[in-house]
Amino acid sequence: MLLGKVIGTVWSTRKDEALVGAKFLIVRQLDLDYNPKDSTVIAVDSVGAGVGEVVIVAQGSSARQTTFTKNKPVDAVIMAIVDKLDISVKDNKKKTVDV
Amino acid sequence: MYLGQVIGTIWATKKYEAVTGYKMQFVQPINSLLEKTGEPLIALDTVGAGAGEIIFYVTASEAVIPLDVDMAPVDATIVGIVDSINVDRKQEAV
Numbered sequence: 743m744l745l746g747k748v749i750g751t752v753w754s755t756r757k758d759e760a761l762v763g764a765k766f767l768i769v770r771q772l773d774l775d776y777n778p779k780d781s782t783v784i785a786v787d788s789v790g791a792g793v794g795e796v797v798i799v800a801q802g803s804s805a806r807q808t809t810f811t812k813n814k815p816v817d818a819v820i821m822a823i824v825d826k827l828d829i830s831v832k833d834n835k836k837k838t839v840d841v
Numbered sequence: 842m843y844l845g846q847v848i849g850t851i852w853a854t855k856k857y858e859a860v861t862g863y864k865m866q867f868v869q870p871i872n873s874l875l876e877k878t879g880e881p882l883i884a885l886d887t888v889g890a891g892a893g894e895i896i897f898y899v900t901a902s903e904a905v906i907p908l909d910v911d912m913a914p915v916d917a918t919i920v921g922i923v924d925s926i927n928v929d930r931k932q933e934a935v
Contacts, residue, residue: 743865743881743884743915743917744850744882744883774881788914789857790855798865798883800915802902802916803915804902804904804905804915805916806907807912807913807915808857808912811914816907819914821856821857821913821914822851822855822856823853823855825855826865827851827852828849828850828851829849829867830850830893831847831848837876838871838874838875838876838877839846839869839871839877839879839895841875
């Protein structure tokens with residue numbers, strides 16, 4: 743899954759009828775230090791996330807594995823709202839990881 | 842599956858109910874020489890890996906299979922903790 747921040751909402755009346763009732767949120771991907779990255783996705787909200795909240799997005803066919811998005815043309819779904827993030831193995835810019 | 846190292850943990854109380862009870866870890870993808878390859882991602886943990894441990898994880902909709910629910914919005918799940926890696930130097934250099 744990817745870490746992201748909800749930066750906006752998308753409303754659409756003319757759309758695939760399977761998507762009626764879906765809440766579309768614009769999520770901008772964040773890196774480990776919460777800095778925004780370039781990629782943004784439109785994700786269906788399944789947990790009641792609001793603008794400004796840090797969320798976790800599942801992508802690909804796994805996004806259809808919820809009661810609402812089942813068999814629908816959806817490839818990104820917000821599945822959690824982050825309370826706390828704890829990076830214990832600091833990224834020391836080394837090319838390899840130390841074990 | 843891919844190799845990775847657990848570099849952190851995420852707490853989220855408000856989440857899709859099917860994923861409650863599973864730890865969410867931050868994983869840095871690595872290759873067989875423990876070199877970082879690609880961006881860190883979030884994976885569900887079904888084997889209880891600790892921070893710093895070398896693991897391997899499964900992605901896409903197969904990531905839901907290790908869970909004891911049949912449907913969950915999860916696209917990466919840690920399915921194993923690595924004890925050791927053996928790489929044949931000759932092959933690896935090809």
